[in-house]
């Protein structure tokens with residue numbers, strides 16, 4: 001069946017757009033989760049909404065699964081074709097169709113790289129805040145699928161808060177336009193909200209309308225050094241309790257600092273037991289006073305030193321260093337099992353205390369960093385043994401289950417930005433009731449009755 005479809009797609013789209021080479025298919029069977037590979041039967045490089053719809057119509061007629069794929073930067077296996085079939089890549093749909101100053105919106109195709117859109121709108125004095133660490137290579141379509149966030153979510157929120165309109169194609173080939181172009185709008189159900197974060201299981205995004213903000217003219221970035229993670233947690237709590245609102249409030253623990261130090265363009269202090277990066281924005285005149293206030297608050301929590309990044313290039317070096325956390329840990333270890341739990345803001349110090357016990361429980365080193373102001377922590381179990389070995393797998397599982405149980409006991413949630421995908425589906429029932437899972441599955445079946453679109457994801 002699938003072989004027939006590959007032949008048909010090749011005839012319709014041309015051989016250069018339907019990849020069948022083994023090495024290439026292996027690439028399309030991987031993403032940043034480290035799971036797999038799950039090579040598909042073929043990978044289609046769509047260039048238009050019509051072509052996406054065509055693939056979804058033919059796949060439906062042949063009963064073949066389709067897994068949509070953006071840039072492959074996802075961390076939970078959302079783009080992995082676990083049941084084979086077709087990978088439908090939107091990487092070639094890279095046009096920015098419009099940037100409107102008047103309406104404060106941009107309209108893009110799903111393959112547009114996030115960092116490229118940001119550079120483009122910023123050159124025009126506009127601002128698209130969501131900033132996942134993968135911004136140099138992740139695509140807007142993937143951001144929509146996973147409802148991506150990043151450091152600036154602390155003040156500005158995540159992708160869902162910016163996507164106001166979507167063009168989608170459904171299994172069977174029907175195309176729909178959801179949402180609006182206006183800043184307000186409550187006509188009908190909020191289907192844009194439902195599609196954003198649906199992990200590519202409802203439909204395939206072919207066009208995205210996002211709202212933009214005026215670019216803040218003043219920005220200041222501070223790095224606070226703490227003796228340890230407990231004190232850093234206290235510094236974060238001091239800021240949260242004060243009502244003072246930086247746009248980012250990030251934490252990096254000692255183990256992570258030790259992994260990035262050699263490559264980081266920003267010189268991390270050698271005696272740091274943990275660092276907090278705070279970034280403020282607003283009117284340029286207010287930045288000095290705001291930086292001073294922020295530094296005082298961090299010091300009241302126990303910071304031994306607070307440095308203000310000097311100028312744009314210093315700021316850029318600091319963020320480049322922060323964005324190294326994930327790749328540096330990944331390159332240094334055979335397995336980097338990363339999580340993105342979230343706890344309510346009041347429970348951040350308690351969660352950090354509980355995370356510290358994980359090493360003892362699992363015998364594995366743990367590195368923690370992330371968007372601590374949001375209570376969103378990337379807790380990474382680092383493993384240099386073969387994780388498929390029974391005893392190793394058991395220790396990892398015990399550690400993860402404890403992490404999730406602690407998170408939920410503190411009334412948190414399993415995922416703040418990476419989604420459930422393949423990596424976390426077995427833990428979903430720890431958080432959600434059987435009834436809630438059943439209703440979500442019904443919703444999925446409504447859009448995709450034969451379970452052909454990105455099957456085998458989210459639900460256990």
Ligand code: 2HG
Pocket residue numbers: 132133134322323325326327338339370378379380417
């Ligand atoms: C980040 O914040 C990313 O750097 C990656 O979300 C997190 O690798 C990770 O754990």
Ligand code: ZN
Pocket residue numbers: 133149150370371378417
């Ligand atoms: Zn993150």
